[in-house]
Amino acid sequence: MTARVLRPAVLVILGLIWLAPVYLLLVNASKPAAEYAADQVWRPISEFALIDNFREAWEIGSLGDAVTSTALYSVVAPGLAVLFGAAIGFGIVALRLRHGFFWFVLVFGGTVFPLQMILMPLFVGYVEAGIHDTRLGMIAIYTAITVPFAALVMRNFLGGIAHQVFEAAVVDGATTWRIFWRIYLPMSSSALVAVFILQATFVWNDLLLGLSLSRSSDVRPLMTAVAGLQDTYGGLQLTAVLAAGLLASLPTVVLFLATQRIFSRGLNLGQF
Template structure:
């Protein structure tokens, strides 16, 4: 009997050893992932925390204390008041909103319509038109600034925010059209054919069937285009010729010079407000995108 049970005991022992090894490997992977995640979180969060703490420091603290020292008063918001009043940050933010919101709406609306027409509708020459949009992606933005400035000057558009709106829309439209055409490619043609047989027009099929199916892609592209337009410096710096027309990025560029080379507190406060605003918008749109994806998967 002992001879018969010996292999069974050996087998159970080997299985136990394999189980322990597997457990140790999984535990080691979990620890490694946790360490890596913590390191990435520290790398991302540390500059934001340092920026916010620096915005609470006084001028004397910047001159006397080390760079990474904590502020003496965590409720010192005078720098934020100076950034909004003396630094005209509210005016710069208003100009950014006026320039970005219409540009984003036109880019998304025209890009979604063009993507639908180029991918779903059948008409002669759509391949050539799509290649023209792709050619627009390959043109560097730096090459068109001087010709655009000449055109805007001769058209009498300088001295306003129209050059920014037109340029942002024209630069963002090729990529938006190409991406939306790619997403419309995944829309089942049977649904559109069934809608046509039921008597739906092209516009009805677009707004009632195609657009709801790609709404998550629209949110994604809108998020990408928003950050491109809001964080733009080159175009805004080229076409804004007065302090009253500066966007927030151009205003931050001259912020340090306005307060002098040693006024770091108001500068950090202005940057903190800009970062906080864009971060909140990103979190809001990200939640909307995730909610749309979850709802779509449940309905399907």
């Protein structure tokens, strides 16, 4: 009896602790600037000003270009990553690529080193190549760092498809490209969607690469733009900055809620 009561109580307490930052964000982002005080962050709102704070952050903070750029990065880079990852998994599993495990380790080995270790050579290389502070450069780096995880998941998933499927398609006269595009990709749609969601969320929430490889308002990602709203040049009230943070987090929340069933199915089938 004690365990039946204690367990839900502990879960409720942990849930409240987890939700506390969400409460602070929602409440303080909805306050007028005049009502905000550091010693009253837990105080409920008396006047709802969230829309005004949204408007101030959007107009004065110039978030429109950052949202457009980040949406582009979050769609193109993960999309390319899942295609490359699926192609790598297909080559290793279906085509029985010679030394396939070595090539997989070579691809996945890029995740061994922390990203901070390569920032300086990456920055120098981008400047010398002329792609620093360009959308093409941001798409390239986001694609490169998301391919290894996509390759890992797709290799595991495609390994669960019987090789007789590939052999039967070859007997029927299908080309390798047709087998990959018309058979293997549709069969792995759930895993592709799950990986895309995870990688799109990573790209959307990125701050480090945006700070290092971009500086223009029409190139920098959204999180980098939000981080600069309260600096010397931004100068927005903290309530507007919090509203901008809330605005930046909404798309990923909506994405997870809209694709929750597909995402869960992809995680299970992908055998993470």
